[in-house]
Amino acid sequence: MNTQSKLRLNEQNLHQLPSTISVPNYDRKNVQAGIVHVGVGGFHRSHEAYYTDEYMNQTGDLNWGICGVGLRDADRKMKSILEQQDYLYTLIVKHPNGTIENQVIGCMTDFLLGCDEPNAVIQKMADASTKIVSLTITEGGYNFNPATNEFDFDNPDVIHDLANPHTPRLVFGFLTAALKLRMERGLAPFTVQSCDNIQHNGDVARKMLLAYSQKVDLELAKWIEQEVPFPNAMVDRITPVTTSADIDYLSSELSLQDEWPVTCEPFHQWIIEDKFSVGRPQWQKVGAQFVPDVTPYENMKIRLLNAGHSVLGILGSIHGFETIDESVKDPTFSQFLQLFMDTEVTPILPPVDGIDLDDYKQTLLQRFANPNIKDHLTRICSESASKLATFLIPTINDNLQNKGNIECATLVLAAWCYYSDKQTNRHNKEITIIDVMSQDLHIAAAKYSLNPDAFLQLTSIFGDLNKNQDFLDIYRKQTKQIYSDANIKKHMQCIVDNATLAVS
Incomplete structure (x- = not known):
């Protein structure tokens, strides 16, 4: 087919896609963002977003949409493409025998860029509708010294954030500012849910956030220590970097223009400690496992x-x-x-x-x-x-x-x-x-x-x-x-x- 006959991936074209592509069976106009996710890369889109989309498809519970957040200028391209596609993207699941499953994921509602609009990110996290703030920020994003396991206060971005609490650069500055607003407004805190490949990822997130927040506000740090849950979780799904071949596959085989799809294996696993402050999706209905100790x-x-x-x-x-x-x-x-x-x-x-x-x-x-x-x-x-x-x-x-x-x-x-x-x-x-x-x-x-x-x-x-x-x-x-x-x-x-x- 020629270029003109290819469908761009967006809401308007969603139900014109070939039957070989699964699409959301829920009304995306009714999705409410109950989750703010920091670090929208390939793994998040093949894992947490996949589970959430599956949960919505199966249950019709639309209160757990995901508002994506990027903190760096490097996230600008992802924001731009997702905006153009109405926050839709294709998940390409490749089986060892050559079978390919194509599924459009529809649970994302928005994408905010912290380096441009830090207050918008803080306000979104602080909003009562936000129940979970989840993270895929890589091991380095937790800003700890691997030898001492202590927070690195010498990081220039940390020094900036402590001096400029309303315009932070790192995730801990955003979390601290948002939780401070929730405490002042008398709102229950959101759950901080790490989805990174770090042992005891929730405990690490908690330790680093407490270390940072204690430098900002001791009363707030005490509130975080007592009230904010940080469930540990084990996540697993091999998700290679998207290549031009993945984009070309959708274009040539399915006549679909998706500027940033995600490729992954069929295997997926998510094991989570059941510690949440103001509710959570029932991800166990779509394969996640909740346990007392991960x-x-x-x-x-x-x-x-x-x-x-x-x-x-x-x-x-x-x-x-x-x-x-x-x-x-x-x-x-x-x-x-x-x-x-x-x-x-x-x-x-x-x-x-x-x-x-x-x-x-x-x-x-x-x-x-x-x-x-x-x-x-x-x-x-x-x-x-x-x-x-x-x-x-x-x-x-x-x-x-x-x-x-x-x-x-x-x-x-x-x-x-x-x-x-x-x-x-x-x-x-x-x-x-x-x-x-x-x-x-x-x-x-x-x-x-x-x-x-x-x-x-x-x-x-x-x-x-x-x-x-x-x-x-x-x-x-x-x-x-x-x-x-x-x-x-x-x-x-x-x-x-x-x-x-x-x-x-």
């Missing part, structure tokens, strides 16, 4: 899936792979990941009610191998400083304490030093590195020839690992091997072979 589930997911992503990402990047499915389809990489999960993670995981860990690990390998989810290693390795400090290094520390195995995880850190230093793969092809700490990482890693342990002196990431002799012995041996020969696959195979010999 700890075992998030431990399992963070230590296996998220760490597994980093294992494949760092090592695969040096080898020259571009996507996760490429990495895991290589027998050496899949065996290495299986060894890491079986011998370094599983022994330190507490029991997980209702979960067979062997089944869960096999499901992970199958999900990673989905050939239709081209999850690029550039995305997987983005912000590795935050990710490895959260997902991988705690496993090393636990195993050091318990005299467990650390060979696989340590190889990832040794490889990360080489990766940060050379910024190329073994074929000398440049690696794109996206990390707020990329310069610090490069400077520290580049000192390797003068000091093999220089990389580990970034204590905000590594903590006291540079003082542990058992770890240092393995790390030094592995970095020496990698710098001598960047054939990372050879070093991985050696670890796998040695483990096999030890068992036999």
